[in-house]
Amino acid sequence: MAIVASRPNSVGSGLTSTGAAPGGQPPAPAWQQIVKRAVRDPAELLRRLDLPPPPRNPDGAHRQFHTFVPEPYLSRIRPGDARDPLLLQVLPQAPELDDEAGFLADPVGDLASLRRPGLIHKYHGRALLLASGACAVHCRYCFRRHFPYQSAAAAERELEGTFGELATDLGIREVILSGGDPLMMTDQRFRRLVARLATLEQLTRLRIHTRLPIVIPQRVTGKLVESLSGLRLKVVVVLHANHPREIDGDVMAATARLAGSGALLLNQSVLLRGVNDDEQTLIELSERLIAAGVLPYYLHQLDRVRGAAHFEVPVKRGKTLMAALRRALPGYAVPRYVREDAGAPAKTVLA
Ligand SMILES: *Cc1c(COP(=O)(O)O)cnc(C)c1O
Ligand code: SF4
16 A cells, blocks of 8 residues: 555665574563564465465566564464465465566556655645555565565665754654554554654644554554554554454454554554455455554555555446445545555545
C-alpha cells in the first residue's frame, strides 16, 4: 500500500537492531526474539502448516522478496488450508514472477518524491519519514517489494540533516513514520526519535504507520506506550490489518495498551483477491476493528506493483463491496476506498 502499509524488509537497517544483547545487558525483549526466530524458508512454512509443495516452484518469488513470517502470525493460519487468507498474504507463489502489463517496480512514484534520504514529501502538510528498512512480516502484495531500502531509508547519521530540513519547512505540521515498519526500531531508538521530533515547534501531530501490533502484538511494550504518552504531539497510529482473523485476543490486548497512551487508533487495509474481496469478510473486519477500539480509515485499491497482479480486485467490484458495507455498518465503521495515483495531490477516493 502506499505510505502506508508498511514495507518489506530485509532485516537490518540503520535504525533497527535485533541483535543479541552484549554480555551484561538485559536480554532482548520478547518481540525481538520473535523477529529473530521468524520462518524464512517457504518449504518450512508449508511443512508447519501440513501443506504439500505447490504445483509451480516458488523459489524465484522467494528470492525476489524473501519469505518472512513470525510465529504469532503463523499461529493464526489454519493448518491444511492452502487458501487460508492469512497464508496467501505471506506465502511466495510462482505467479509473482509473471510479467503483467501495467505492473511496475515503483508504481506510486515514491522515489521521485524523495526529498532527501529517508524523507518523502508528497502531500500538503505531511512528510513521511522512512524510519526503518525492516518489517516484521513480508506481505507478498507490498508495493515496496522492489524498493531500494539500503539507500532510501534514513540512516541514523543522516537523521540530523532530516530534522534540520523539517525545521525549516513551516508548512509541515505532521510527520508520518513509515518504513519498513518504524516499530522495528528498538524502544530506546524509537523514544529518542519521537522526543527529537517533538522539539520541532511547527509539528502538531505524529503519525505512525505500522503492522507490528497486528503481526507481533508483544511489540507493544510498556516502554513503547510510555514514549507515546504525554507527548506534546497528538499521536495517530495507523495499523494495518486485512482480515478479521488477524485480530486475535493478543492483538486486542495490544490495541488496548496502545490506546492507553492516548493515541488515536486507525486501520488501513488493502483490498486483496482471495483474502478479503467479499462482503462478509470486510464487514467482519470492520466489526472486529471497532471491537478493538480501532476506526477503519482506508481500504486501499492495490498498488500495481510488479509481482502482485494476482491480488488485484477490479475497482468496479471494490465499489460494489463498499456499497454493501454502507448498507450493513454504522458510518464510522466504513473505511474510505482509495487509490494512490502517482503525481496526485492526495489519495483518490473511489467510494
Ligand atoms: C498516503 C500518504 C500520506 C498520507 O495521506 P493521508 O491521506 O493523510 O493518509 C502522506 N505521504 C505519502 C507519501 C503518502 O503516500
Ligand atoms: S508490513 Fe507488509 S505491507 Fe507493510 S511495508 Fe512491510 S511488507 Fe509491506
